[in-house]
Structure formats: C-alpha cells, structure tokens
Amino acid sequence: AQSVTQPDIHITVSEGASLELRCNYSYGATPYLFWYVQSPGQGLQLLLKYFSGDTLVQGIKGFEAEFKRSQSSFNLRKPSVHWSDAAEYFCAVGAIQGAQKLVFGQGTRLTINP
C-alpha cells in the first residue's frame, strides 16, 4: 500500500522568502501525486498534480513541484511567499493499481512572518 511522509510539521518563513515543503512517498511504481492547501475553516483545494511526463509541474497561486523518482519525493516550492500563503499543506498519493484511493500525509503548517 502507498504511504506519504511530510517530515516538517511546522515551517515559518518571512514574507517574500522562498519556500520548499518536503514530501516523500512509498509506492512500488510511479503514483499519482498531489498537493492540496487547506486554509483555516475551509476545505482542501488542489494546488497541483503529477501523473506522468515533465517532472516539474506548475500549479495555481505560483506554486510548483518537482517529482524525483530516485528520491521518492515530490517537494512543493514557491519563489516568493505572500502572507496569504499561510495555511496547512498536504501531500497525497494515489495508487495506479490496487486500492483506488488517496492517502494523505500529516500536513505541514506554514506560518508567514511579516
């Protein structure tokens, strides 16, 4: 079965600084990979997804993520964060075969310093 690890529970960055959120997955083949964002009191919103092809994927709100098969990673990046990016970020993996469901990581809470 697939699994996801987000090593950082909480990250604080200054507004305007660059951001990288880590995600490592465990799965026997190339999975479907997603990043979702959850603002306080709201549901999850899809930022970007990777299925195949170009390993650098662009998403909404200026986010991008890079799939690295050799490292089983799918890290999320943004060159310059804005105060409105403060939220909880979840990486999720979907298996191509077997159980057809998404498995989410435990999340990384992002705080932005002014």
Next chain:
Amino acid sequence: EAGVAQSPRYKIIEKRQSVAFWCNPISGHATLYWYQQILGQGPKLLIQFQNNGVVDDSQLPKDRFSAERLKGVDSTLKIQPAKLEDSAVYLCASSSRAGPSAEQYFGPGTRLTVT
C-alpha cells in the same frame, strides 16, 4: 458553479449520543467521499460512493459509523454512539469520475467535538 456543501459546520455532543452530517456534492459529480481529519493529521478516507453504490468502506468503523447516498446525490454520515476519539473534522468531497487520478473538490467540513 456551486461547491460542495456540508452541514452543520460545527457540532458538540456528549459521548454515546448520535450525530448526523449532511453533504451535497457538486452537481453531476458521481463520486462522493467522506474523510475524517483528526487534529494534526491528514484526511483519512472513511467511505467512497460511486453514484449510490459503495466503492470502498474499508476504513469505516462499521460498528458505529454508517453512511448512505440515496438517489446518488446527497449523502449522510452518521455516528451512533459517538466516542471521544471521534472528535475530528469530517470532510465531504466529490469528483466527476472515480479513480485516484480524479480531482476531488472538498467541502468546508463539519467540526465535531465529543465531550
């Protein structure tokens, strides 16, 4: 386009009481999901419907949790009786098709506190 609607937004009950949550998915979405999100954790799938049939309920505690999706549109998730460890946010999501590659659209969730 209206999003996924959920009600109530907040609920406080005592242990051993019953509670029900309601979800209205995006119009035309055949697949509906219920997730449990415990504080500090990612969402965990409880049950997935395709139209009004159950696709996956392997992580649903069936001794106390039940869910239905009559007519393949709205869905209700019930807990009876509730335990303290059921305190969580219950998220409903929908997608236009089944499968792990489908984009899921989430509602705002229902925050349940069991005292």
